[in-house]
Amino acid sequence: MVQAPVLALPDFSKPFTLEIDASDLGVGAVLSQQGRPLAYQSEALGPRKQGLSTYEKEYLAVLVAMNKRRHYLEGRTFTILTDHESLKYLLGQKVHTQIQKKGLVKLLGLDFEIKYRQGKLNRVADALSRNPAFTIEGGCQAISGVLPTWITDIEETYVGDSEVQGLMAG
Numbered sequence: 001m002v003q004a005p006v007l008a009l010p011d012f013s014k015p016f017t018l019e020i021d022a023s024d025l026g027v028g029a030v031l032s033q034q035g036r037p038l039a040y041q042s043e044a045l046g047p048r049k050q051g052l053s054t055y056e057k058e059y060l061a062v063l064v065a066m067n068k069r070r071h072y073l074e075g076r077t078f079t080i081l082t083d084h085e086s087l088k089y090l091l092g093q094k095v096h097t098q099i100q101k102k103g104l105v106k107l108l109g110l111d112f113e114i115k116y117r118q119g120k121l122n123r124v125a126d127a128l129s130r131n132p133a134f135t136i137e138g139g140c141q142a143i144s145g146v147l148p149t150w151i152t153d154i155e156e157t158y159v160g161d162s163e164v165q166g167l168m169a170g
Contacts, residue, residue: 008036022057029065
């Protein structure tokens with residue numbers, strides 16, 4: 001899932017899509033463009049956040065994903081896909097909870113649209129939010145990168161070079 005053929009490199013001339021989901025265990029998100037994933041994110045929820053309502057957990061998933069990927073999204077129009085239909089009306093709802101009050105400030109200045117997507121179509125973000133290996137410190141993240149072949153060629157020459165092996169050991 002983290003090799004260059006799986007994760008695409010971002011093209012800032014094309015729109016981004018942020019797929020999010022929350023479960024009792026954690027939150028998950030996928031940043032993509034034109035159906036190709038750019039980055040995966042999975043974070044566990046601590047005991048206090050596990051007690052939040054489903055709406056608040058889904059809202060938290062939006063905030064966590066935006067916080068980590070803000071540098072991709074700021075200054076661009078993007079779409080958030082969620083399987084929690086009431087989040088479509090996030091910006092038009094009255095602010096009642098603490099998480100809404102704190103989160104609204106973090107969303108100001110971003111140009112996004114939230115669209116509902118059925119749960120069965122939100123499989124990747126859903127899987128990332130339900131990782132059974134979650135611990136409070138747990139989670140996983142990946143982002144694409146390019147490693148030129150000449151770097152691996154150079155690294156392979158280290159194996160047979162006793163001087164380099166001495167430097168690496170000392």
